[in-house]
Amino acid sequence: MGSGQLTVFALPGIPLVKNGDALDALILEALDRASLQLEDGDILVIAQKIISKAEGRSIALSEVKPTPEAYELAKATDKEPEIVQLILNESQQILRHRPGVLIAEHKLGFILANAGIDRSNVDADTDQVLLLPEDPDGSASLLRKQLSSASGKRLSIIITDSVGRAWRMGTTGMALGSAGVEALTNLRGHKDLFGRELQVSEHAVADSVASAAELIMGEGNEAIPVVIVRGLDEGYSGQDAKHLFRPQHEDMFR
Amino acid sequence: MGSGQLTVFALPGIPLVKNGDALDALILEALDRASLQLEDGDILVIAQKIISKAEGRSIALSEVKPTPEAYELAKATDKEPEIVQLILNESQQILRHRPGVLIAEHKLGFILANAGIDRSNVDADTDQVLLLPEDPDGSASLLRKQLSSASGKRLSIIITDSVGRAWRMGTTGMALGSAGVEALTNLRGHKDLFGRELQVSEHAVADSVASAAELIMGEGNEAIPVVIVRGLDEGYSGQDAKHLFRPQHEDMFR
Numbered sequence: 001m002g003s004g005q006l007t008v009f010a011l012p013g014i015p016l017v018k019n020g021d022a023l024d025a026l027i028l029e030a031l032d033r034a035s036l037q038l039e040d041g042d043i044l045v046i047a048q049k050i051i052s053k054a055e056g057r058s059i060a061l062s063e064v065k066p067t068p069e070a071y072e073l074a075k076a077t078d079k080e081p082e083i084v085q086l087i088l089n090e091s092q093q094i095l096r097h098r099p100g101v102l103i104a105e106h107k108l109g110f111i112l113a114n115a116g117i118d119r120s121n122v123d124a125d126t127d128q129v130l131l132l133p134e135d136p137d138g139s140a141s142l143l144r145k146q147l148s149s150a151s152g153k154r155l156s157i158i159i160t161d162s163v164g165r166a167w168r169m170g171t172t173g174m175a176l177g178s179a180g181v182e183a184l185t186n187l188r189g190h191k192d193l194f195g196r197e198l199q200v201s202e203h204a205v206a207d208s209v210a211s212a213a214e215l216i217m218g219e220g221n222e223a224i225p226v227v228i229v230r231g232l233d234e235g236y237s238g239q240d241a242k243h244l245f246r247p248q249h250e251d252m253f254r
Numbered sequence: 255m256g257s258g259q260l261t262v263f264a265l266p267g268i269p270l271v272k273n274g275d276a277l278d279a280l281i282l283e284a285l286d287r288a289s290l291q292l293e294d295g296d297i298l299v300i301a302q303k304i305i306s307k308a309e310g311r312s313i314a315l316s317e318v319k320p321t322p323e324a325y326e327l328a329k330a331t332d333k334e335p336e337i338v339q340l341i342l343n344e345s346q347q348i349l350r351h352r353p354g355v356l357i358a359e360h361k362l363g364f365i366l367a368n369a370g371i372d373r374s375n376v377d378a379d380t381d382q383v384l385l386l387p388e389d390p391d392g393s394a395s396l397l398r399k400q401l402s403s404a405s406g407k408r409l410s411i412i413i414t415d416s417v418g419r420a421w422r423m424g425t426t427g428m429a430l431g432s433a434g435v436e437a438l439t440n441l442r443g444h445k446d447l448f449g450r451e452l453q454v455s456e457h458a459v460a461d462s463v464a465s466a467a468e469l470i471m472g473e474g475n476e477a478i479p480v481v482i483v484r485g486l487d488e489g490y491s492g493q494d495a496k497h498l499f500r501p502q503h504e505d506m507f508r
Contacts, residue, residue, distance in 0.1 A: 004478070006470055008260040096506040103506065111421045162457070166420050166507040167365045167500050170438045170458030172465065174422070184424045203416070204424030205469065211426065212466035215459065215486055216260055224258070232469055246421050252350040252357065253420040253507045 008212050011036065011044075011226040019056040024146035027226060038151045041233025045213035046143070047225035048161040048176050049118065051133045058128040059086065077102050083117065083129065090115040090131060095254060105254070108132065109245045110176070113164055133159070136177025137240040144179040154236060156180030160210035160217075166253065173210030175241040181206055182237035183244050205232075206241055262466050265290065265298075265480040273310040278400035281480060292405045295487025299467035300397070301479035302415040302430050303372065305387045312382040313340065331356050337371065337383065344369040344385060349508060359508070362386065363499045364430070367418050387413070390431025391494040398433040408490060410434030414464035414471075420507065427464030429495040435460055436491035437498050459486075460495055 013030040017023070023046070031038065038044075052058070066074070066081035070088055074081040078099045088094070091104035095111065104115040116132045133139045140157040148155050158178045162171040175183060183206035213227040248254070267284040271277070277300070285292065292298075306312070320328070320335035324342055328335040332353045342348070345358035349365065358369040370386045387393045394411040402409050412432045416425040429437060437460035467481040502508065 004264040004266075004470060006262040006466070008262070008466070010258040012258070098506065101506070165458075165500075167505060168428070168458060168461065169498050169500050170456040170461070172426070172458050172462050202424040203468070204419075204422060204426050207422065207424070208426050208465040208469050211462040212260070212262070212469065214457070215462050215466065216258060244423050246419075246423050251421060252352065252355070 006212070006229065006231040008216050008227060008229050010216050010224040011228055012224070014050070014225050017050040017053040017225070019053065019058070021054045023050065023054050024143060024150065027147065028150055030226070036228075038147070038153045038155060038228075039230060040154045041156075041230070042153065043156040043158060043181055043209055043229040043232060044143075044147065045158045045160050045173075045210060045217075045227045045229060046140075047217060047223070048116075048132065048136070048159055049130060050225045051136070051139050051159050051177075052130045055133055055139065057131040057133060058126075059131060061086075061127045061129060073097065073102070083114070083119075086117055086129060086131070087115045090117065106132065108136070109242075110163075110174075111254075112161075116161060116163075116176075132161075132176065137179065137242055138177070140177040140179035140240070154180075156236075158206055158210055158213070158241070160213055162214060171214075173207065173212070173214035175204075175206035175210045175244060178206045178241040180236055181209065181232075182234055183239050183241050185234075204244055206244060260466070260483065260485040262470050262481060262483050264470050264478040265482055266478070268304070268479050271304040271307040271479070273307065273312070275308045277304065277308050278397060278404065281401065282404055284480070290482075292401070292407045292409060292482075293484060294408045295410075295484070296407065297410045297412060297435055297463055297483040297486060298397075298401065299412045299414050299427075299464060299471075299481045299483060300394075301471060301477070302370075302386065302390070302413055303384060304479045305390070305393050305413055305431075306384045309387055309393065311385040311387060312380075313385060315340075315381045315383060327351065327356070337368070337373075340371055340383060340385070341369040344371065360386065362390070363496075364417075364428075365508075366415075370415060370417075370430075386415075386430065391433065391496055392431070394431040394433035394494070408434075410490075412460055412464055412467070412495070414467055416468060425468075427461065427466070427468035429458075429460035429464045429498060432460045432495040434490055435463065435486075436488055437493050437495050439488075458498055460498060 061082040064082040066085040070085040071081045074084040096103040106115045118130045144157045159176045160173045161176045163174045185203045185205045216227045315336040318336040320339040324339040325335045328338040350357040360369045372384045398411045413430045414427045415430045417428045439457045439459045470481045471478050
């Protein structure tokens, strides 16, 4: 794959993002200030939070009117009824809950704690929470076109979110949306070192790239919302992050 | 985290590994041939397969005598009874099965398809399959001591395996064992950009590093079993990959 060397580095100087901000312009200005040049094959990994902020996906909790169902679930999970109402609004179904935890299938298909709803890094004074982008693959595709056109380079975009796993502690990166990169590399038919067909045949490349980028993004005060991954140039692919959903008929743990 | 730049690169020239091989010597020789110097803080990510091979964890299928339970489960999953018997031997419990798929809780605690048993990259003529190392954290710790002592550098080791996920297609890297690196970075008490305490508080660093390395390792014929991750130096930690197991009382999907 690629050159045998991957470089993962921060794009410094992205300001706090607000509703309506043009992310392509903010990224191009930050590249300029840092004297960084994009190269063919670069993957720009973007934190979900700044996509959601730019797209105005924040909601004031005071404007949410919880239903009786939300009040009941809030009691069972020790959560605020307004937050639970938002989780219900954003979900296809609630899969599991217990005090402090609510696992939902988001309308987009992701299985996520709290349906991916995030209270951190939204201004506390306005009491707002952040929802996921409405169409993460679409957001990635738009940004890819804008930045490719402005830079003249062949680029890919991955929008990443930090997510938990069923059986492992801690979060890793997940490709919420992507454009240009082959999200799921199909190794079917490849042979191993002894000529036997490989059993494990697909690699979730976009999720692994998201995880690599999250090592640099940091969290908390040092937040770096844009990271560049260089050296994994496998050419353009039209296969986006939607291809990483496991189909429901294959799911044994829902 | 670290310097804001991560480099992930292959260590070329590791030969086919056999039972009893000294991995530390093979790695030091490969570094020498490639004129590569280890640096303080380097993480060496090692493919599980070569650890298992060096530790003699391969078993000839012809020596396995399936029980009636294995024959029954083999029929239900379209698998060879001998493979199923090995999966049963290696597991605490079978969580799910259907034709072609068998999800088990390995004796070590990992939840894995086929209990992590791998037929690929084991010589087809001898009809052998490869089991997981008996003590992956112990294997990582030994290799860390050997390589740190030989190089005079402060190193970390992660043993990686490619694993599937419940709700996502494709595999990513998972830290099967580790030594020296803080496997689970605790962000509890950190504040976000607005001074609010972070909700998502732990990052599965060792799993993310394993995923980054798997982007370089490739699969099939181009296999690169050792990858170096440079730039994530957070000092020595005694917290190994065992800390990444979700405790059973927190598990809602077993």
